[in-house]
Amino acid sequence: AQSVTQLDSHVSVSEGTPVLLRCNYSSSYSPSLFWYVQHPNKGLQLLLKYTSAATLVKGINGFEAEFKKSETSFHLTKPSAHMSDAAEYFCVVSDRGGGYQKVTFGTGTKLQVIP
Amino acid sequence: GAVVSQHPSRVICKSGTSVKIECRSLDFQATTMFWYRQFPKQSLMLMATSNEGSKATYEQGVEKDKFLINHASLTLSTLTVTSAHPEDSSFYICSAIGESYGYTFGSGTRLTVV
Numbered sequence: 158a159q160s161v162t163q164l165d166s167h168v169s170v171s172e173g174t175p176v177l178l179r180c181n182y183s184s185s186y187s188p189s190l191f192w193y194v195q196h197p198n199k200g201l202q203l204l205l206k207y208t209s210a211a212t213l214v215k216g217i218n219g220f221e222a223e224f225k226k227s228e229t230s231f232h233l234t235k236p237s238a239h240m241s242d243a244a245e246y247f248c249v250v251s252d253r254g255g256g257y258q259k260v261t262f263g264t265g266t267k268l269q270v271i272p
Numbered sequence: 273g274a275v276v277s278q279h280p281s282r283v284i285c286k287s288g289t290s291v292k293i294e295c296r297s298l299d300f301q302a303t304t305m306f307w308y309r310q311f312p313k314q315s316l317m318l319m320a321t322s323n324e325g326s327k328a329t330y331e332q333g334v335e336k337d338k339f340l341i342n343h344a345s346l347t348l349s350t351l352t353v354t355s356a357h358p359e360d361s362s363f364y365i366c367s368a369i370g371e372s373y374g375y376t377f378g379s380g381t382r383l384t385v386v
Contacts, residue, residue, distance in 0.1 A: 203377070260306065262316045
């Protein structure tokens with residue numbers, strides 16, 4: 158079975174403080190994991206992806222995520238939040254179970270950055 | 273990097289008419305394309321998966337006669353919303369996957385049915 162859980166629907170941080178957006182996944186196969194960001198009225202933008210290479214993945218805009226198989230987690234972090242980081246973030250899991258590609262989106266985490 | 277072009281970005285149509293949305297992979301061959309719908313303040317909902325040259329696989333609850341998907345080539349998939357009604361107003365996004373790329377999303381289409 159494939160599923161993804163974003164543990165927080167809303168996260169609020171002060172500008173300049175660290176960001177942590179949590180994601181747990183379930184997959185019966187070797188999954189690929191992604192984080193996407195969606196700014197208001199815009200399309201999705203890929204932040205980073207894990208596809209069975211290095212477990213610590215660095216993405217754009219200073220974001221990174223660590224794949225932890227033992228914890229089935231893929232949390233997104235950034236050392237210092239900027240106002241422009243305010244957006245909705247989606248964690249996505251994908252695998253090729255049963256011979257076909259399947260993908261599941263998390264329900265999203267809205268990040269608010271307070272000046 | 274991989275680019276997926278989705279057109280139009282915005283469309284307003286009258287109730288009862290049909291609207292076609294195009295999704296093109298510009299610099300890679302997309303073996304599989306996905307169509308999503310996003311309701312306000314909600315996550316993306318997968319509507320269907322299409323593989324080039326075969327019929328699309330629709331998710332449960334998605335009307336295949338209403339949302340026609342055609343994946344005629346390795347670089348083009350289309351979604352046609354037939355006999356659109358105001359409740360079809362939504363944000364539709366496609367994504368494509370090729371052998372060497374992960375998921376690449378189009379920029380989305382905001383459909384408003386009046």
